[in-house]
Amino acid sequence: MSSSTVQSTATTTAPGGGGRAGRGGHGTREPLSWLERIRAVVGYFLTVYRRTWRGSIIGRFASPLFFLLAMGLGLGSLVDAKAGGVGGLSYLHFVVPAIVATQSMWVAMGESTYQVMGYFKWNKMYAAMLATPLRVADILTGHLLTVVFHLATATTIFVAVAAEFGGFAGWGALWCIPIGVLTGLAFAVPVFAYTASQQTEDGYNILFRMVVSPLMLFSGTFFPIAQLPVWLQPIAWATPLWHGVELARGAATGVVSSPVAAWVHVAALLAFVGIGWVLALRLFTRRLVA
Amino acid sequence: MLVSARGLTKTFGDFVAVDGIDVEVRRGEAFGFLGPNGAGKSSTMRMIGCVSPATGGELRIFGQDPAVDGPAIRARLGSCPQADMLDEELTVQENLWIYGRYFGLTKAQTRKRATELLDFAQLTDRRGDKVEPLSGGMKRRLTIARSLINNPELLLLDEPTTGLDPQARHILWDRLFRLKRQGVTLIITTHYMDEAEQLCDRLVVMDHGRIVAEGSPRDLITRYSTREVVELRFDSDDHADHIDAVTGVAAASRVELLPDRLLVYTDDGDATSADLHARGVIPLSTLVRRSTLEDVFLHLTGRTLVD
Numbered sequence: 001m002s003s004s005t006v007q008s009t010a011t012t013t014a015p016g017g018g019g020r021a022g023r024g025g026h027g028t029r030e031p032l033s034w035l036e037r038i039r040a041v042v043g044y045f046l047t048v049y050r051r052t053w054r055g056s057i058i059g060r061f062a063s064p065l066f067f068l069l070a071m072g073l074g075l076g077s078l079v080d081a082k083a084g085g086v087g088g089l090s091y092l093h094f095v096v097p098a099i100v101a102t103q104s105m106w107v108a109m110g111e112s113t114y115q116v117m118g119y120f121k122w123n124k125m126y127a128a129m130l131a132t133p134l135r136v137a138d139i140l141t142g143h144l145l146t147v148v149f150h151l152a153t154a155t156t157i158f159v160a161v162a163a164e165f166g167g168f169a170g171w172g173a174l175w176c177i178p179i180g181v182l183t184g185l186a187f188a189v190p191v192f193a194y195t196a197s198q199q200t201e202d203g204y205n206i207l208f209r210m211v212v213s214p215l216m217l218f219s220g221t222f223f224p225i226a227q228l229p230v231w232l233q234p235i236a237w238a239t240p241l242w243h244g245v246e247l248a249r250g251a252a253t254g255v256v257s258s259p260v261a262a263w264v265h266v267a268a269l270l271a272f273v274g275i276g277w278v279l280a281l282r283l284f285t286r287r288l289v290a
Numbered sequence: 291m292l293v294s295a296r297g298l299t300k301t302f303g304d305f306v307a308v309d310g311i312d313v314e315v316r317r318g319e320a321f322g323f324l325g326p327n328g329a330g331k332s333s334t335m336r337m338i339g340c341v342s343p344a345t346g347g348e349l350r351i352f353g354q355d356p357a358v359d360g361p362a363i364r365a366r367l368g369s370c371p372q373a374d375m376l377d378e379e380l381t382v383q384e385n386l387w388i389y390g391r392y393f394g395l396t397k398a399q400t401r402k403r404a405t406e407l408l409d410f411a412q413l414t415d416r417r418g419d420k421v422e423p424l425s426g427g428m429k430r431r432l433t434i435a436r437s438l439i440n441n442p443e444l445l446l447l448d449e450p451t452t453g454l455d456p457q458a459r460h461i462l463w464d465r466l467f468r469l470k471r472q473g474v475t476l477i478i479t480t481h482y483m484d485e486a487e488q489l490c491d492r493l494v495v496m497d498h499g500r501i502v503a504e505g506s507p508r509d510l511i512t513r514y515s516t517r518e519v520v521e522l523r524f525d526s527d528d529h530a531d532h533i534d535a536v537t538g539v540a541a542a543s544r545v546e547l548l549p550d551r552l553l554v555y556t557d558d559g560d561a562t563s564a565d566l567h568a569r570g571v572i573p574l575s576t577l578v579r580r581s582t583l584e585d586v587f588l589h590l591t592g593r594t595l596v597d
Contacts, residue, residue: 132392
């Protein structure tokens with residue numbers, strides 16, 4: 001800072017001042033409504049997104065293309081030629097809806113691990129927000145709504161691109177968008193809670209290697225879980241991804257074992273979101289309000 | 291009374307960070323918490339800032355209870371924590387715009403206020419730049435500007451100049467003086483004596499979570515120290531060897547031993563120096579200075595503030 005700069009602004013006064021009389025009125029305004037608080041939080045995360053969207057959008061388009069190339073042309077042609085598809089479906093139509101759910105899981109993981117850790121530890125934005133009239137629940141809600149936005153964007157792009165290249169049999173594919181968002185959220189909310197409980201990023205190694213990667217392989221994405229040993233199958237039932245995969249596949253192909261089963265899948269995913277929310281709120285509060 | 295605390299306590303498990311302090315801060319004053327690291331200053335500030343619940347005692351800010359009215363109190367506060375907590379990937383002005391929304395300011399109000407505050411913080415030239423490459427002093431000023439976005443009646447500054455170079459500190463002090471003149475009540479924590487003397491009308495000295503003294507800087511010096519101090523450095527590994535030779539020298543009331551020097555507390559530094567010379571005590575260097583809050587702290591706790 002040069003001395004001339006100091007000189008030129010020497011007459012500057014702090015605007016407003018502290019006395020109640022001369023105030024602009026906003027310091028003592030009505031308390032913010034719930035909606036205003038959530039919008040303010042979402043506003044921050046969207047401002048951040050405005051800086052980074054170009055990079056992320058390229059990945060959003062590229063990822064379905066890679067999958068279609070590998071699964072449709074590569075693995076799919078092999079499976080269809082040797083086994084005549086899976087349960088009457090071409091392998092591509094079998095696998096693409098499941099991959100919508102799976103990639104939604106990956107997007108959710110990306111948004112709820114290092115990102116969230118950063119707002120706790122690195123730029124401390126959560127703490128900065130809490131020094132204002134915002135509450136922990138506002139911050140959590142606002143951030144999770146932003147995650148919903150990312151999930152919706154990513155899933156929509158994935159479905160559109162995959163549809164363009166013949167990844168779906170019919171319009172039922174549109175159901176994959178809300179199902180993808182719900183599946184992603186069933187991961188994001190509990191992982192928000194997990195992140196709040198972690199002081200370092202070391203725990204993510206275990207999470208990705210022992211939870212996320214095995215889930216991708218053993219949740220019926222690439223083959224029906226009936227192919228697994230019987231003792232392994234209940235594990236799939238307890239994971240959000242299997243429920244998301246089954247829902248997405250059923251909706252896209254129209255091959256649904258029973259409507260009851262579909263509602264059980266939805267209920268299971270909602271349970272992950274609901275229990276995750278209770279844990280996340282508790283762990284966020286414990287970490288931020290000490 | 292803007293802030294009043296009675297028996298305010300904060301514990302973390304077995305550790306007592308704040309041990310039952312009584313504090314009152316009046317509207318319009320600059321009030322300081324002075325003490326070494328770990329004295330409980332930041333914990334106190336976080337309780338006043340309504341981001342950390344008190345473990346015990348009573349705390350009122352604007353007459354309201356943080357446990358009940360935290361968000362309403364925070365709406366009227368400005369808070370500069372020790373860490374800047376800026377989004378360094380965003381621009382200077384974006385950091386202000388975003389913050390305004392948290393207080394429910396409209397977009398137009400926020401933009402107008404941000405323009406004024408950028409001017410106040412001398413950051414108008416850098417408004418469109420990312421925060422990351424800014425100097426420490428600029429980031430600190432931006433944090434202070436941000437904390438003023440809601441026109442707070444009370445501004446909390448936790449170690450505002452720690453880590454800044456002397457010029458950046460003086461610029462910051464100047465900005466804080468302006469705020470004070472405009473009637474913003476300031477609460478400042480610091481472990482810098484000169485900062486406390488410069489900025490604070492009244493302060494408390496904290497040590498181990500307790501308040502050990504309270505008053506204006508001048509009061510405290512009068513009460514706990516002498517008018518002047520003679521600092522003596524000897525060519526010697528252990529300054530304790532020289533205490534006997536110095537004890538009882540003219541005008542002096544006591545001698546304090548530090549690892550690298552002796553401090554002679556006296557009402558007349560020149561008379562003391564002259565008498566030392568007459569006694570044949572020849573130190574490497576002799577410095578006569580006025581008493582500061584550092585001396586008060588040393589007297590009260592037996593330790594220097596910044597080791």
